[in-house]
Amino acid sequence: MAYTAYTRSLPYQPHQKAVYKLSRSKLELFTQCQRCFWLDARHKISRPSSPPFQINKAIDELFKKEFDTYRAKKEPHPLMTAYKIDAVPFAHKDLDKWRENFVGVQALHEQTNLLIFGAVDDIWVTPNGELIVVDYKATSKKGEVSLDADWQASYKRQMEIYQWLLKQNGFAVSNMGYFVYTNGRADADGFYDKVEFKTIIISHTGASDWVDQTVLDAKKCLDGDIPPMGVSIMGGECEHCAYARKRTTLTLEYLKKSKK
Numbered sequence: 001m002a003y004t005a006y007t008r009s010l011p012y013q014p015h016q017k018a019v020y021k022l023s024r025s026k027l028e029l030f031t032q033c034q035r036c037f038w039l040d041a042r043h044k045i046s047r048p049s050s051p052p053f054q055i056n057k058a059i060d061e062l063f064k065k066e067f068d069t070y071r072a073k074k075e076p077h078p079l080m081t082a083y084k085i086d087a088v089p090f091a092h093k094d095l096d097k098w099r100e101n102f103v104g105v106q107a108l109h110e111q112t113n114l115l116i117f118g119a120v121d122d123i124w125v126t127p128n129g130e131l132i133v134v135d136y137k138a139t140s141k142k143g144e145v146s147l148d149a150d151w152q153a154s155y156k157r158q159m160e161i162y163q164w165l166l167k168q169n170g171f172a173v174s175n176m177g178y179f180v181y182t183n184g185r186a187d188a189d190g191f192y193d194k195v196e197f198k199t200i201i202i203s204h205t206g207a208s209d210w211v212d213q214t215v216l217d218a219k220k221c222l223d224g225d226i227p228p229m230g231v232s233i234m235g236g237e238c239e240h241c242a243y244a245r246k247r248t249t250l251t252l253e254y255l256k257k258s259k260k
Contacts, residue, residue: 012041014223019108022218024118024161027211028154030218033238034227041222047240059138059197060121063180064099067122079180080124083201087132090125098123107168109212112219120162122180130174133162133206138197140184147179147202155179156204164208177204 009021022041029047030037039045070077071089080087092098098105104119122134135158139145147155159177166173182199221227230241 011044012222017113019113019115020222021115021117022215023102024104024116024158024165027116027161027214027218028157030221031157031214032154033230033241034221035229035241036238037218038221038224038226042226056138059182060136063136063182064122079199079201085124085132085178085201087124087126090123090131092123095123105162105165105169107165109215112215114215114219116161116165116168116215118158118161118165123166124178126174128172130172131166132174133159133166133177135159135162135177135179137179137181138184139181140186140195142186145181145183145200145202147204156206159204160206160208161211163206164211167208175206177206178202179204 012020020041026037026040029040036047040047067077067089071091074088074091076085076088097103098120099122101119104117106115106117108115120133121136124132124134126132135155137145137155146152159179163173163175163177179202180199181202182197185196185198188196229245230238
């Protein structure tokens with residue numbers, strides 16, 4: 001398919017005919033809170049953002065350069081060999097586009113006319129031609145890293161959307177994906193302009209069959225009225241909506257008292 005760069009979209013118009021670009025992260029936002037998603041798409045009212053994780057970004061770039069070395073040689077990275085992963089880094093003419101923020105792997109969902117896209121970290125390929133989605137993660141914590149925390153379910157959904165996108169582009173895609181997860185050690189004697197990391201690979205068996213229905217549900221949400229506060233298809237209350245509700249209540253109470 002023809003790849004298009006992402007430009008900040010105009011607010012979504014209910015039942016619009018023009019293609020609407022919906023990023024992987026916005027689809028994730030929909031799973032977290034339909035109201036936040038609706039406000040973002042329909043009125044460009046975004047959640048407050050956190051500062052960018054520049055160290056994590058730097059590690060991502062270094063990982064890409066490192067795996068690209070073995071991609072050029074058509075050989076597995078030593079980590080892949082250590083974990084007995086029968087694959088090599090995948091070489092493809094569109095890989096740079098697939099990795100580029102605001103471009104990524106793209107697929108037009110014809111039922112909704114939503115263009116879904118997301119930028120992958122890496123892709124490996126097995127001897128039988130199946131693609132493997134790979135995501136780089138970096139942190140610093142005591143003990144071994146894992147994917148056991150509830151909040152890390154978003155990591156798994158992220159990988160599954162990438163698997164879905166590649167399938168929509170006609171590729172054979174393995175359900176098995178891998179997280180190259182590195183952990184910065186804080187138990188050294190000092191900093192000395194260097195942090196030591198320990199990197200492991202964590203496997204995840206993806207199930208991307210949920211994505212299509214979620215896109216349909218997101219389209220229905222876009223075309224409808226503003227959803228109730230804090231509605232999440234994954235359960236739990238949206239902390240952003242909870243904050244907005246409490247702030248509004250306290251503000252109204254203050255204004256009411258100040259008029260007396």
